[in-house]
Amino acid sequence: MADSVQFLISGLTIGSIYAIVALGFVTIYSVTKVINLAQGEFVMLGGMIMFSLLKLGIPYLIAFLTTIAMVIMIGWLLERTIVRKAKGADALSLIILTIGAAIFIRGIASMIWGKDSVKVASFASNEPVSVMGATITPQSIWVMVFMLVIVAGLFLLIEKTMLGKAFRACSVNPLAARLMAVSPKKMSSFSFALSAGLGALAGLVIAPIIFPAYDMGVMLGIKGFSATILGGLGSAPGAVLGGLLLGVIESLGAGFISSGMKDAIAFGFVLMLLLIRPYGLLGEKNVGKGGL
Amino acid sequence: MPDLLEVKNVTKKFGGVVANQGVSFSFESEKVIGLIGPNGAGKSTLFNMVSAIFPPTEGEIWFAGKRIDRLPAFKVSPLGIARTFQNLQVFKRMTVLENVMVGLHTSTSSGILSAAFKLPKAKKEEETIYQQAWEEIEFVGLEDVAAVEAGNLPLGKLRLLELARALATRPKLLLLDEIAAGLNHQETAGMSDLIFKVRDRGVSIFVVEHDMDLVMRVSDRIIVLDQGEKIAEGTSKEVQNDPRVIEAYLGNDEEKEEGTV
Amino acid sequence: MKRKGIQQMSWKGLAAFTVLILILPFLLSTSLMITKATFAGIYTIVAVGLGLLMGFAGQISLGQAAFYGVGAYSTAILTATFGISPWLSLLIAITAPALIAYILGHTMARLHGYYLAMATLAFGIVIHVLLVEWKGFTKGASGFYGIPKLELFGFTFTQGISYYYLVWAFALLVIILSLNIIHSRIGRALRSIHDSEVASSSMGVDTGRYKMQVFIISAMFAGIAGWLFAHMSYSISPGSFGLDGSILFLTMVVLGGSTSVWGAVFGALLITAISSFVQALGSKISFITSDFEHVLYGLILMLVVIFLPQGLFPAIAAKLKPFLEFTGRKKKSGSITAVKGDQRA
Ligand SMILES: Nc1ncnc2c1ncn2[C@@H]1O[C@H](COP(=O)(O)OP(=O)(O)O)[C@@H](O)[C@H]1O
Ligand SMILES: [Mg+2]
Numbered sequence: 100m101a102d103s104v105q106f107l108i109s110g111l112t113i114g115s116i117y118a119i120v121a122l123g124f125v126t127i128y129s130v131t132k133v134i135n136l137a138q139g140e141f142v143m144l145g146g147m148i149m150f151s152l153l154k155l156g157i158p159y160l161i162a163f164l165t166t167i168a169m170v171i172m173i174g175w176l177l178e179r180t181i182v183r184k185a186k187g188a189d190a191l192s193l194i195i196l197t198i199g200a201a202i203f204i205r206g207i208a209s210m211i212w213g214k215d216s217v218k219v220a221s222f223a224s225n226e227p228v229s230v231m232g233a234t235i236t237p238q239s240i241w242v243m244v245f246m247l248v249i250v251a252g253l254f255l256l257i258e259k260t261m262l263g264k265a266f267r268a269c270s271v272n273p274l275a276a277r278l279m280a281v282s283p284k285k286m287s288s289f290s291f292a293l294s295a296g297l298g299a300l301a302g303l304v305i306a307p308i309i310f311p312a313y314d315m316g317v318m319l320g321i322k323g324f325s326a327t328i329l330g331g332l333g334s335a336p337g338a339v340l341g342g343l344l345l346g347v348i349e350s351l352g353a354g355f356i357s358s359g360m361k362d363a364i365a366f367g368f369v370l371m372l373l374l375i376r377p378y379g380l381l382g383e384k385n386v387g388k389g390g391l
Numbered sequence: 392m393p394d395l396l397e398v399k400n401v402t403k404k405f406g407g408v409v410a411n412q413g414v415s416f417s418f419e420s421e422k423v424i425g426l427i428g429p430n431g432a433g434k435s436t437l438f439n440m441v442s443a444i445f446p447p448t449e450g451e452i453w454f455a456g457k458r459i460d461r462l463p464a465f466k467v468s469p470l471g472i473a474r475t476f477q478n479l480q481v482f483k484r485m486t487v488l489e490n491v492m493v494g495l496h497t498s499t500s501s502g503i504l505s506a507a508f509k510l511p512k513a514k515k516e517e518e519t520i521y522q523q524a525w526e527e528i529e530f531v532g533l534e535d536v537a538a539v540e541a542g543n544l545p546l547g548k549l550r551l552l553e554l555a556r557a558l559a560t561r562p563k564l565l566l567l568d569e570i571a572a573g574l575n576h577q578e579t580a581g582m583s584d585l586i587f588k589v590r591d592r593g594v595s596i597f598v599v600e601h602d603m604d605l606v607m608r609v610s611d612r613i614i615v616l617d618q619g620e621k622i623a624e625g626t627s628k629e630v631q632n633d634p635r636v637i638e639a640y641l642g643n644d645e646e647k648e649e650g651t652v
Numbered sequence: 653m654k655r656k657g658i659q660q661m662s663w664k665g666l667a668a669f670t671v672l673i674l675i676l677p678f679l680l681s682t683s684l685m686i687t688k689a690t691f692a693g694i695y696t697i698v699a700v701g702l703g704l705l706m707g708f709a710g711q712i713s714l715g716q717a718a719f720y721g722v723g724a725y726s727t728a729i730l731t732a733t734f735g736i737s738p739w740l741s742l743l744i745a746i747t748a749p750a751l752i753a754y755i756l757g758h759t760m761a762r763l764h765g766y767y768l769a770m771a772t773l774a775f776g777i778v779i780h781v782l783l784v785e786w787k788g789f790t791k792g793a794s795g796f797y798g799i800p801k802l803e804l805f806g807f808t809f810t811q812g813i814s815y816y817y818l819v820w821a822f823a824l825l826v827i828i829l830s831l832n833i834i835h836s837r838i839g840r841a842l843r844s845i846h847d848s849e850v851a852s853s854s855m856g857v858d859t860g861r862y863k864m865q866v867f868i869i870s871a872m873f874a875g876i877a878g879w880l881f882a883h884m885s886y887s888i889s890p891g892s893f894g895l896d897g898s899i900l901f902l903t904m905v906v907l908g909g910s911t912s913v914w915g916a917v918f919g920a921l922l923i924t925a926i927s928s929f930v931q932a933l934g935s936k937i938s939f940i941t942s943d944f945e946h947v948l949y950g951l952i953l954m955l956v957v958i959f960l961p962q963g964l965f966p967a968i969a970a971k972l973k974p975f976l977e978f979t980g981r982k983k984k985s986g987s988i989t990a991v992k993g994d995q996r997a
Contacts, residue, residue, distance in 0.1 A: 134766055184958045191712050192957045194769055195906055198714075198899065199953025206947030317895065321773055328770045363781035366774035373771060374758055442854050468856030480851035482844045489658060492837070493844045497856035499837050503865045506836030507829040513836060520837070521658070538656050560855060 101232030106354040107347060108230075112239040112308070114346020115246035116142075119301040120323025121330065121338035122253060123294035129270040129333055130283075130290040133182060133193045137201040139320020140208075141295045144170050145302020146311030147208060150217045159220070167299045173204075174295020178288045201320065209313040219306035238307045245304045249297065250339060266290070318362070325369045331382020340380055345369070393456035395420045395564055395595055396441065401450030401460075403436050403619075410436040411447070412619040418612065420563070423586065423596045425610030425627075427603075429639060432616040434599045435477055438566050441597070442474045443467045455563065469497045471563030475553040475570050477599070483542035487552055490541050491527050494559030495520040527555040531585060547578045554585065558594075565589065567598040571605055583609055607631070615639070658835075665914070666828070673820045677813050685928075686816055690884065692924040693819035694877045697826045699904040699920040700913055701873030704830055707910030708842040709863040711768045715776030716901045719749040719871040721783060721893025723878025728799045728888060729789055738802050738883055745879035746872045753871035757864040768867075776898055783890035795889030802883045811884055819880050826873055830913045833869070838862055896946075903949045906956050909963015918965045923949075 120138055127135045148169055152162035177200055185196050222241050227234040257263035268276035269286040276283055301319070302311070309315065326345050330337025345365055352364030373379075397417040403410045410433040418424050426434050440447050441454075443464045452460040459467050473494075482490050499520055501513035528537050531551040536544060541552060550570055557565055567586070571579045579602060586609050590596055600606040606613065607627040615623040615630055617639040623630050630636055680686050702716050723745040730741040756771050784793045791797070802809040802818070809815045833839050844852040845859050853859055882888055900923065908919020927945060934940040960967060 134769070181954055181958070188957060188961060189710075190766070191706065191710065192961055194712055194766070195902065195953055196957040198902070199950045199957065201950070202899065202946050203950025203954065206943045206950055209943040210941075210947075321777065324770060325774060328767065332766060357785065359785045360781060363778045363785070366778045369774050370756070370771060370778070373767060374755075377767070444850060444854065463858075464850070464853035465856050465858045468854060474854055476851065480848040482847040482851065484847055485840065485843055486658065488656075489840055490844075492658075493840050493852065493855050493857065496837060496841055501837065503833060503836075503838050503862075503869060506838050507833050507869075509832050516837070556851075556855065 102354060103351075104231050105233035106350045108233055108235055108239065110347035110350030111343060112242050112346070113305075113350065114343035115242050116301050116305050116319065116342075117322045117326045117345050118246055118339040118342025119249055119297055120319055121326035121342045122249065122335060123297040123301075124323055124327040125333060125335050125338045126253075126294040126297065127290045128327070130266060131182070131287045132190070133197065134190075134324070135182075135291070135294065136194060136197040136320060136324065137177065137204060138294065138298055138323055139316030139318070140201050140204040141170055141174060141298025141316070142302040142305075142319045143205070143208060143311065143313065143316030144173060145299035146219060146306035146309075146315065147212050147217070147302075147313065148299075149303055149306055150219050150311065151212075153219065159222075163303060166303060167296055170299035170302075171292045171296045174298070175288055175292040177295075178291035182291065183284070183287070201316070205313060205316060212313050214313060216310040216312040218310055221307040222304075225307075236308070238304075242304045242308070245300060246339075249300065253335070262289075322365070325366065329369055329372060329379055331379030334379070334381045337379060337381035344380075393453070394418060395455055396597070397453040398437070398441070399451040399453070401437070401440060401447045401452060403433070403440060403445075404448045409619050411440075411616075413450070414616070414619075414621050415450075416614055416621065416624060418595070418597075420595050421590075421593060422611045423590055423598060423609050425606040425613040426597060426599045426616065427601075427606055427613060427630075428616035431618075433619040434616055435568055437616070438474060438568050438597075438599065442472055442566060468560050471561070472566065473557035473560040473562035473564075474566035475550070475557050475568055477568040477572065479546075479549050479553065481541045481544075481549050481552055481556075484540060486538055486540055487533055487544070487548075488521075488524055488528065488537045490552055491524040491556050491559050492520055494527070494556040495523055497560065498523075524559060527559045530558065530588070531555040532581075546573050547575070550574060550578075550582070551585075554589075558589065562594055564595045564597060567596060567600070569599055569601060571600060571602050579605060666831070669827075669914075669917075670824060673824070677816055683812060686812060688924060688928045690811070690816045690819050692921050693816070693823040694880050694884075695901070695904060695924055696823045696917050696920040697877040697880070698874045698901050699908070699916040700823075700826050700830050701870030702901050703905045703908070703910040703913065703916030703919075704833070704866050705870040706905055707912070707915070708834060708839065708846070709866040710846060711863060711867065712902075713772040713867070713870065714769055714895070714898050714902070715772035715774075715779070716870070716874050717893045717895070717897030718772075718776040718779035719753065719874035720878040720881070720897065720901075721779055721890070722749045722752065723875030724882040724888050724893070725783060725790055725796065725878075726875075727879045728796050728882045731800050731883075732796070732798045733789070738800060738879075739804075742876070742879050745882075746875045749871035749875035749878075750868050753868045754864070757867045772898075773895075776895060780890055780894045783893060790890070793890060795887050797887040799882050799886055799888065801886075809883070815884055819884070822876060822880060826876070827913060827917060833866075834913065838865070842866065899949065903953055905963075907952055907964055909960075909965040911962055911966060912969075914969070915963045915965035918968075919963065922964070 120142060123138045123141065124135065127133055145166055149162055149166045152165055153159070157165070181196065181200055185192060188196070221238045224237055227236050257266055265276065265281040266286055266289070268279060268281050269283050322345060323342070326341035327338050329345060330339070330341030348368050349361045349365040353361035356364060394417040399415055401414045402412055414437065426437070428434055439445055440460065441452060443459055443462050443466070446460050451458060454467070454470055454472060457470065459470065482493060499516040501510065501516055505513040528534055531554050533548060533551055533555060536548060541549065544552065554570065571582050574582060583605050586596060586598070598606065598609065610627060613625065613627055613630045614621060615633070615636050622635045622639060623633040676689060677686055680689060698716055698720055702713060705711050705713055726748050727738060727741040727745045730736040730744060731738050752775070756775055783790050809818050841852065841857045841862050844855070844857060845862070849859055904919035904923045905916050906919070907922060908917065909915030926948070930940060930945050930948065934944070956963060
């Protein structure tokens, strides 16, 4: 029992991260129809830049905010310099483009930070608390809280602000949006910046738990992508659900079966689900009209 | 003997837009049937459903005694339905001849392995459909451009190519969606001669056309759609004198090209 | 018979390439270079399959290295552990990936582009984990040792010239089979899907089915390559079959271009050459590491998509065309003038 609770909690923790990464995918996809496979690299940059800033002796909060700002800049630059140049390319090419960007960023990161894992301090105290026989670190509570705050914040941003209206207009019909004086180009930059920010946040909250390294973005990116597809491509609630589910399954698999097999179990589950429910949990038919 | 095509109470909605509303009609073999109506009346939508590109929201479509409205598109071609597209859908990066050979796809059956190893069966089939494709190309008069990539051809030739490609599937029913749109007088006249020649091959033709002279001349019977509903059906005379038809056309005399599918 | 109006296979191009492959070993000075050239052949086999999938079925696989791994490990286990003849295990090394592709392909037959990307990515990771964890069979992360050499009529293929020719014989076979496919009714069907899927299906082309078949073929090719790799290497380890491998194959196809079979071949050769060059450089300059190679691949992917979406080969082929008709397009000059006349009219 205590074991199950423990696994569930660690599953929800990592699942929250997947959910945030998945929301980043959805943010970009809904406006630009691009699947940005460099999303995981934003997470990595969040963790690694924070590490460097802290090492320079910059106070935690300032380092935290600076990291977010820097990663947002990088996301924005990625859109401006690379993605925009390939507008009009088909879905296949766009995927390849973002894979290229991912490898490039990762390669640069390994030149800057080397291949070793680094340590980033927790937000606050690191005394584990005990709940129903399971121990929880405060950081994992932070992770879940951040996920909820991000979900609420995104909801408010998209549903309640003018910016959100423009955002939605672009995702539904770029032509109509242009007629309403919303620039799809600006929205495209904005979506990359926003999702880079989300990635950075994910990296920041998880850094104290996982010892970040230059290649942490690979798996987190892929898991986030899986969560996106699992939930139904383009659906934000689906992304959150997909992320949490993936985290829990992975954690239960690692706990009860074998920790070495956890990724195989998680992805095996994704594959099964795609075979049974091809459009994902909350997805509509006909989304993701990519390569066909 | 069942009717060749039977459309039963078909409705199609795209979100809030009702493109077809309770349309019913049927016809037998060996006829040229015209389908007319102002722009946006729902003619192309009806064609798309008959060729199974998408299913109707309600209603049924039967072809030669078989229900076809739930079939995937590739399954209706072998039954004997072929079509051309209002907004040309030629295979741009393939030659004219290869375009027509795709029309002969279902009359061949060799699989990917016999293709890879060039087994005798695959070779023989290639030979046969190559000849047959040439016949269709000669039928529409595209011999001189047979080896040209379709993307390089002018509109008039592309309309002929779509016709040849559709004929290559050996259809019982041929759907022509504004096959004369954008053609000059001479080309239009050539096209109407071709339609007669196709009819003489024993193919039934269902034709959407804005050129009234052309439709009136080739059609045995005409169905009129307006705002998704069938408002009249009869000989060209009957239809021309129908007050509802006149009204539908009066409010709508400017016809524009419009993309569909 | 020569048929006017069909894009036919260019025997001249194939012959020229074959000659090049035959004489290449005599131009290479070291045995290391021969080994690299052998690897180029193995990669060519995978890349040609992936090129068919991307260029003709319009799908992307991010797990091609896993099929390659399934081929390699199935023959390794069958021959070294169970003592089966390598020529018999070749069948398994081909059919096992095919079977997996068939199952995975169901996510594609009904679905759109991104899902196969996802499915193959997930599959690649599952396979990699299994190779590492299923130690009873695969011997885990440290690798599988003791794979027997190939023998034919008493002749043993050892690493070196003989293996080079063996690999390239397979590679040429794969190239010819692929050229045959794209110049067949199925190739035409696939090319037609690219231009108009709607028209294609109203001509009776079952688009899902052909995409599936090409996916299976690409997996089979990767399986053959894996088999060749295993029997060349004596030992194999999971590291060769992970995501990096899949991305390497992807880079080859993107760089060369997937609109023709030769594009993938060219990409495989070029990337192997670049990689050998960078590694040679790396042994002299400490700054150049394997990271550098990755940065380079990332750059290549981005630049090619932006500036040369068709890949490098078509651009080069256009220049070469007067000398060799590589792309196999035979247009009668007479008919081209005829069209030009038409457009003026
Ligand atoms: N794929 C589609 N999605 C949404 N609306 C469509 C689609 N196809 C047609 N429509 C709408 O249905 C109506 C009928 O269109 P259509 O069948 O093309 O008319 P016609 O061919 O008679 O000119 C129009 O209002 C058109 O905008
Ligand atoms: Mg129309």
